[in-house]
Amino acid sequence: MLFPAKAGTNGMLSFKARVTGRLAAEANGWPIVVPRGHCDVRSHAGVVSLSWAGGDGVARSIVLAAPRFEEHLEAGAVVIADPVELCRPRVQRVTWSAAGFTEMA
Secondary structure, eight states: OOSOOOTTOOOEEEEEEEEOSOOEEEETTEEEEOOSEEEEEEEETTEEEEEEEOTTSOEEEEEEEHHHHHHHHHHTSEEESOGGGGGSOOOOEEEEETTEEEEEO
């Protein structure tokens, strides 16, 4: 399992990927289809989020359970852009201010 779902797992993966097949989820009863193309992927504590820029320039995202995301990887619907990225250590700091979250890599 690439994305551990164990309680107490604090590792976070962040990488670029490409959606090459059908990838859909449901949010509040509405279907969300992720368009083919580039996306950012983050995993933490058994969930995986995908984010991308919509055609209207608005950021969009979905959250999937890690096993569901792995099914999409195995089926080839999602391809990791640079697998070496998963092996590189990445220090990430997130700070909070009145303006919201600020992320620094």
